[in-house]
Amino acid sequence: xxxxxxxxxxxxxxxxxxxxxxxxxxxxxxxxxxxxxxxxxxxxxxxxxxxxxxxxxxxxxxxxxxxxxxxxxxxxxxxxxxxxxxxxxxxxxxxxxxxxxxxxxxxxxxxxxxxxxxxxxxxxxxxxxxxxxxxxxxxxxxxxxxxxxxxxxxxxxxxxxxxxxxxxxxxxxxxxxxxxxxxxxxxxxxxxxxxxxxxxxxxxxxxxxxxxxxxxxxxxxxxxxxxxxxxxxxxxxxxxxxxxxxxxxxxxxxxxxxxxxxxxxxxxxxxxxxxxxxxxxxxxxxxxxxxxxxxxxxxxxxxxxxxxxxxxxxxxxxxxxxxxxxxxxxxxxxxxxxxxxxxxxxxxxxxxxxxxxxxxxxxxxxxxxxxxxxxxxxxxxxxxxxxxxxxxxxxxxx
Numbered sequence: 001x002x003x004x005x006x007x008x009x010x011x012x013x014x015x016x017x018x019x020x021x022x023x024x025x026x027x028x029x030x031x032x033x034x035x036x037x038x039x040x041x042x043x044x045x046x047x048x049x050x051x052x053x054x055x056x057x058x059x060x061x062x063x064x065x066x067x068x069x070x071x072x073x074x075x076x077x078x079x080x081x082x083x084x085x086x087x088x089x090x091x092x093x094x095x096x097x098x099x100x101x102x103x104x105x106x107x108x109x110x111x112x113x114x115x116x117x118x119x120x121x122x123x124x125x126x127x128x129x130x131x132x133x134x135x136x137x138x139x140x141x142x143x144x145x146x147x148x149x150x151x152x153x154x155x156x157x158x159x160x161x162x163x164x165x166x167x168x169x170x171x172x173x174x175x176x177x178x179x180x181x182x183x184x185x186x187x188x189x190x191x192x193x194x195x196x197x198x199x200x201x202x203x204x205x206x207x208x209x210x211x212x213x214x215x216x217x218x219x220x221x222x223x224x225x226x227x228x229x230x231x232x233x234x235x236x237x238x239x240x241x242x243x244x245x246x247x248x249x250x251x252x253x254x255x256x257x258x259x260x261x262x263x264x265x266x267x268x269x270x271x272x273x274x275x276x277x278x279x280x281x282x283x284x285x286x287x288x289x290x291x292x293x294x295x296x297x298x299x300x301x302x303x304x305x306x307x308x309x310x311x312x313x314x315x316x317x318x319x320x321x322x323x324x325x326x327x328x329x330x331x332x333x334x335x336x337x338x339x340x341x342x343x344x345x346x347x348x349x350x351x352x353x354x355x356x357x358x359x360x361x362x363x364x365x366x367x368x369x370x371x372x373x374x375x376x377x378x379x380x381x382x383x384x385x386x387x388x389x390x391x392x393x394x395x396x397x398x
Contacts, residue, residue, distance in 0.1 A: 044102045055103055062097040063397040067157070070390045077290070077377055077385030079160070092121045096131075108138030113145075131169055141174045141188075148174050148188040149218045149284060151231040151257040152272045155322055155332045156355040160389050161375035163336035163353040164286040164316035165274055166255070170194035174218075186220040192238060197282040197289075199241055199309075200302040200347060210240040210248070228270065230258040237281040239300050245307035251280025251300060253314075265323060272320045280311030286338045290377045290385070291349040302343045310343035318353075330359045348380040357391075369393040 041048040041057035048057040070089045073081035082088050095118045102111045115132035134143025146153070146169055153167040174188035192212040199208055216238075222231040233255050240248035257274030276285045280300045289298035301311045318336030325331065334355040341348050357371035370392055377385035 043104070048100075048102070051101075057102050059100040060098070061100075061398060062095065063395055065094045065096075065157075065393060065395045067092040067094075067394075068392045069160075072388040072390070074386050076383040077375070077387040079290075079375075079385070079387040080389075081387075087122075090122055092119070094119045109136065111136040134172070139176045139178070141172060141176065144169060144171050147190055147218065148172060148186050148220050149190075149233045149235050149253075149255070151222075151229075151233065151255070152259060152274050152318075152320070154334055154355075155320060156334050156357050156373075157369070157371055157391060157393060158334070158355060158373065160288075161353055161355070161373045161387055162286075162288040163318045163334050163355065164289075164338035164351060165257075165276070165318045165336065166253075166284050167287040168194055168283060182224040184220075184222050184224075186218075186222070188218040188220070189215040190218055190235075192216050195237055195281065195283045196300065198299045199239070200299045200342065201243075208242045210242045210244075212238070213240065213248075214238045226261070228258065228260040230256075232256045235278075235281060235284050237284070237300075239280040239309065239311060241301070241303055241309050243303060243306065246303045246309040247307075249280060249301070249309055249311055251278065251311055253278030253281040253284035255284065266325070268322075268324045270320075270322045273317075274319070275315075275317045277315040279313055282312065282314055282340065285314045285316040286336075286351070289338060289340065289349075289351055290375065290387070291340065292347045292379050292381045298340060298349075299342065299347065302347070304343055312343075313341040315339050328361050330361070332357050332359075346381050350378040352376040352378070365397040367393075367395045367397075369395070 039050050041050045044057050047061065048059045050057055068089070068091055071080040073079035075083045080086050080088060097116045099114045100111070102109060112135050113132060117129045117131045119127045130144065132145045134141055134145040147166065150166045150168065152165060154163060154165070171191040172188050174186055176184055176186040178184050192215055195216055196209050217236040218233065220231060220233045223229065235253045237251040238248055239251045253276060255274065255276035257272065259270055259272040262269045262271050278284055282289060282298045282300050286298065291297045291299070299312060301309055303309055316336060316338045318334070320332065320334045322330065322332050334353065336353045338351040353375050355371065355373045357369050359367050359369040361367045373389050373391070375387040377387065
């Protein structure tokens with residue numbers, strides 16, 4: 001068959017054009033992968049989001065607190081007040097930021113949690129603290145967090161005169177077994193250093209602790225239901241004197257508490273009662289005791305005769321009532337009593353604490369609060385003291 005004129009030239013031209021076009025097509029990028037957007041994760045509660053490309057959900061939240069403090073303490077209390085060269089009023093601002101991540105695995109829930117706190121207060125300036133940072137895997141918990149011993153730590157702000165109950169963040173290595181029916185049992189090894197309240201030496205001078213040899217051992221049995229919560233806890237704490245001749249003894253603490261829902265007084269109302277007893281483990285009974293004097297505001301023990309270590313006897317009881325006057329108005333009332341008996345009674349003391357506040361929340365996540373805190377210091381040695389502060393607080397949660 002005859003070919004049309006110019007056919008050969010047309011074929012050459014078409015081939016010349018086709019070659020670079022084919023080469024260019026092979027250089028084109030592959031079709032982009034579909035974009036995965038952050039989306040809600042409903043399996044772990046409100047506010048969680050899925051990290052794109054993973055099975056991990058995360059949550060970010062926090063709060064900002066601005067406070068103004070007006071003090072009225074007397075000189076015997078050794079707290080800020082209208083005497084001497086004291087700052088009777090100060091400003092205070094705190095920012096707390098939380099991160100929470102969770103992943104379901106074939107071995108159970110894997111969770112990590114962190115809380116960073118920034119505080120600006122005169123005359124100390126800006127102070128940053130890693131309050132919590134821990135990992136949970138199944139029933140295992142490792143890291144820095146609230147002590148497993150702690151049950152109720154108060155709902156008022158309690159910035160200065162915290163009532164007589166344990167409220168400590170420290171290193172823990174714990175295992176919790178869920179027993180069903182709202183029951184759980186926990187065994188925890190915890191940092192000994194964060195639980196030291198000093199040892200009084202000869203002549204009343206601060207004597208101090210020797211090096212830690214054992215962590216504290218904490219055991220807890222807890223229950224939770226529609227009625228509220230309850231917890232029984234025990235702790236062993238080594239008290240080791242710096243003086244080798246005085247040796248060491250094992251301090252201990254026992255405590256029990258319950259928080260009951262009391263809707264018959266108001267929707268969301270709660271009542272809490274907590275009591276503790278122990279020897280040589282003051283911080284398991286009270287976080288901020290005020291005792292006979294600087295250096296031993298509270299002490300776990302005394303060294304007598306240079307070689308005899310005597311543990312302090314301690315007991316405490318505290319209560320709180322939270323009342324919702326309406327959806328926008330809430331009040332909280334704390335009260336507690338602490339009794340510390342040292343060997344020889346010379347350094348015995350008692351603290352009575354009370355806090356009362358009234359909060360107004362005009363919109364969600366914003367709260368205005370007026371709070372009064374009072375502490376009475378009853379000393380066997382020295383003058384009794386009265387410590388007081390009035391606080392005005394604005395808090396924004398997110």
